[in-house]
Amino acid sequence: MSKPGESFESQIALMLHSADFVIKEQPHRIMHKGRQIGDLDVLAQDPSSGEVIGVSCKDWHGQTPGSEQFSHLIEMLEFENLKYGIFASSGSIAHTLPLRAEYVRNAKGINIILLGYDEIKKLKNLAYSKQTTDIEDYFRTRLGLSASKRKTVADEIRAQKSVILSRTIECERLLPVNFWNESPRYIMNNQDLLPADSTLRLEPYLVIDYRLHIQARHLGTGKLLESNGGGTVIVDASQGTVLSENDPVFKHLTKYYTNAETHMSVQEKGFTIKKTESFVNQREIVRTIREQIAIQNEIRTHYTTAKNEQRQKIVRPRVDDVHIIGPYLIHVPIWDVTFNLGDKTYRRVYFGYDDNDVIIDEMSKCQIKPCEHDTDSICIRCYSTTCDNHNRPCLMCSKILCEPCAHACIDCRKNFCDEHKPPTVCGTCRSILCQNCSSVLCMECKTVVCSNHREKCIQCDGYVCSSHIISKKYALVTKNFCSQLCFNGFGETYRSSGMFGKFKKIIKK
Numbered sequence: 001m002s003k004p005g006e007s008f009e010s011q012i013a014l015m016l017h018s019a020d021f022v023i024k025e026q027p028h029r030i031m032h033k034g035r036q037i038g039d040l041d042v043l044a045q046d047p048s049s050g051e052v053i054g055v056s057c058k059d060w061h062g063q064t065p066g067s068e069q070f071s072h073l074i075e076m077l078e079f080e081n082l083k084y085g086i087f088a089s090s091g092s093i094a095h096t097l098p099l100r101a102e103y104v105r106n107a108k109g110i111n112i113i114l115l116g117y118d119e120i121k122k123l124k125n126l127a128y129s130k131q132t133t134d135i136e137d138y139f140r141t142r143l144g145l146s147a148s149k150r151k152t153v154a155d156e157i158r159a160q161k162s163v164i165l166s167r168t169i170e171c172e173r174l175l176p177v178n179f180w181n182e183s184p185r186y187i188m189n190n191q192d193l194l195p196a197d198s199t200l201r202l203e204p205y206l207v208i209d210y211r212l213h214i215q216a217r218h219l220g221t222g223k224l225l226e227s228n229g230g231g232t233v234i235v236d237a238s239q240g241t242v243l244s245e246n247d248p249v250f251k252h253l254t255k256y257y258t259n260a261e262t263h264m265s266v267q268e269k270g271f272t273i274k275k276t277e278s279f280v281n282q283r284e285i286v287r288t289i290r291e292q293i294a295i296q297n298e299i300r301t302h303y304t305t306a307k308n309e310q311r312q313k314i315v316r317p318r319v320d321d322v323h324i325i326g327p328y329l330i331h332v333p334i335w336d337v338t339f340n341l342g343d344k345t346y347r348r349v350y351f352g353y354d355d356n357d358v359i360i361d362e363m364s365k366c367q368i369k370p371c372e373h374d375t376d377s378i379c380i381r382c383y384s385t386t387c388d389n390h391n392r393p394c395l396m397c398s399k400i401l402c403e404p405c406a407h408a409c410i411d412c413r414k415n416f417c418d419e420h421k422p423p424t425v426c427g428t429c430r431s432i433l434c435q436n437c438s439s440v441l442c443m444e445c446k447t448v449v450c451s452n453h454r455e456k457c458i459q460c461d462g463y464v465c466s467s468h469i470i471s472k473k474y475a476l477v478t479k480n481f482c483s484q485l486c487f488n489g490f491g492e493t494y495r496s497s498g499m500f501g502k503f504k505k506i507i508k509k
């Protein structure tokens with residue numbers, strides 16, 4: 001299967017492709033905050049389970065890849081939250097690796113296949129003889145991927161194992177996690193909403209508190225100018241950049257950083273933890289920040305010289321006058337949670353310490369366009385988030401729907417869910433009529449009619465639908481009748497009445 005000059009990575013990719021895996025990327029670059037921190041030579045996907053496999057290929061001609069390269073692969077898989085990997089070498093593989101692979105499988109739930117020269121030769125022979133299902137079986141069994149979409153007992157055991165073997169991540173200083181990957185508290189009917197995907201990011205920030213005192217004497221008046229300053233600077237400790245005061249993390253951390261706890265650990269429970277380590281030079285950052293604070297806090301005084309010239313004197317605090325408290329490297333827990341509800345997808349990014357502090361919240365506003373009010377419930381049918389004005393609880397079961405999904409009685413405007421939708425409709429407009437509002441029948445055709453499509457008969461006080469109505473003008477006033485009988489009856493008495501009697505008939509409603 002390998003043509004001369006074809007790379008080792010391509011050989012492995014081709015092998016996976018022949019076994020019906022989808023080659024997603026070759027290579028796959030692993031990025032973090034705009035920087036490449038590593039790569040996987042091939043990224044393949046199992047089309048039936050959707051599981052993604054990260055592949056590392058070493059074509060080292062005589063040298064044996066070992067522990068270090070294996071660790072790097074595990075690190076990259078963990079970073080990308082992948083549970084399946086292939087470590088392939090065109091030559092041999094260090095004899096320590098099978099044990100390590102076993103350890104990684106038990107401790108981290110990551111399944112790794114080690115492919116050395118002999119194994120690859122075996123697979124190549126299968127490929128030459130077109131035994132592609134055997135190649136597929138080879139990868140599936142060793143990775144622990146089931147052959148079909150149907151769940152097997154083994155899948156269940158694996159799923160349970162992965163819960164038991166969930167990782168625990170430790171942080172030197174961490175804002176405690178008080179809120180979890182749940183549906184937002186402001187949604188009243190939030191019981192059944194489970195996120196499809198949730199990651200708890202632990203992101204490092206450097207909190208630098210400073211105090212500053214400077215004095216300068218005004219050269220003209222001799223008055224002493226004083227400035228007492230202080231504040232907090234927060235630095236993104238993975239990037240080394242200073243946060244702006246509008247940054248949600250800045251607002252959150254200045255409020256809460258004193259509550260950070262030391263030696264904290266968080267355990268993965270049905271969610272993924274991604275901890276970002278800080279590699280910035282703290283001393284260097286503190287030095288730069290002190291210089292900047294000194295520059296930003298200079299005092300300017302103006303005075304006039306003996307030659308009557310306007311001059312300016314700048315008093316800049318010395319770097320030593322900027323007293324630093326800290327810095328504290330604190331990991332901030334940030335949830336990144338996605339809800340897939342019906343055909344709707346909502347993403348929420350919020351702080352684990354206080355979920356009132358929000359970075360992204362696609363659920364917070366009413367989805368009934370063009371309404372922009374705050375959400376207080378969610379439609380259980382279409383999963384639109386709705387405000388107080390656009391939610392429609394069912395009269396019978398109280399389940400909440402949005403305005404478009406609810407079935408409303410055309411007359412009393414009471415709402416019903418699909419299950420409790422009243423069976424009766426207006427015979428004319430087909431609008432729904434609830435039990436209370438469906439008691440009026442046309443005298444003539446005995447059809448239920450809504451209040452918009454019926455008139456009262458002046459003669460018998462019964463109702464008549466739009467198609468059977470008989471209207472007649474008496475001295476410019478229209479009178480409605482349910483039937484020829486009522487019309488005739490009214491006409492007879494009208495004609496035989498005197499002037500005053502006729503008038504009474506006309507004004508009668």
Ligand SMILES: [Zn+2]
Nearest residue numbers: 379382402405
């Ligand atoms: Zn709806």
Ligand SMILES: [Zn+2]
Nearest residue numbers: 366371387390
């Ligand atoms: Zn609304």
Ligand SMILES: [Zn+2]
Nearest residue numbers: 394397417420
């Ligand atoms: Zn209902």
Ligand SMILES: [Zn+2]
Nearest residue numbers: 409412434437
């Ligand atoms: Zn009604």
Ligand SMILES: [Zn+2]
Nearest residue numbers: 426429450453
């Ligand atoms: Zn109607």
Ligand SMILES: [Zn+2]
Nearest residue numbers: 442445465468
């Ligand atoms: Zn009728």
Ligand SMILES: [Zn+2]
Nearest residue numbers: 457460482486
């Ligand atoms: Zn009538």
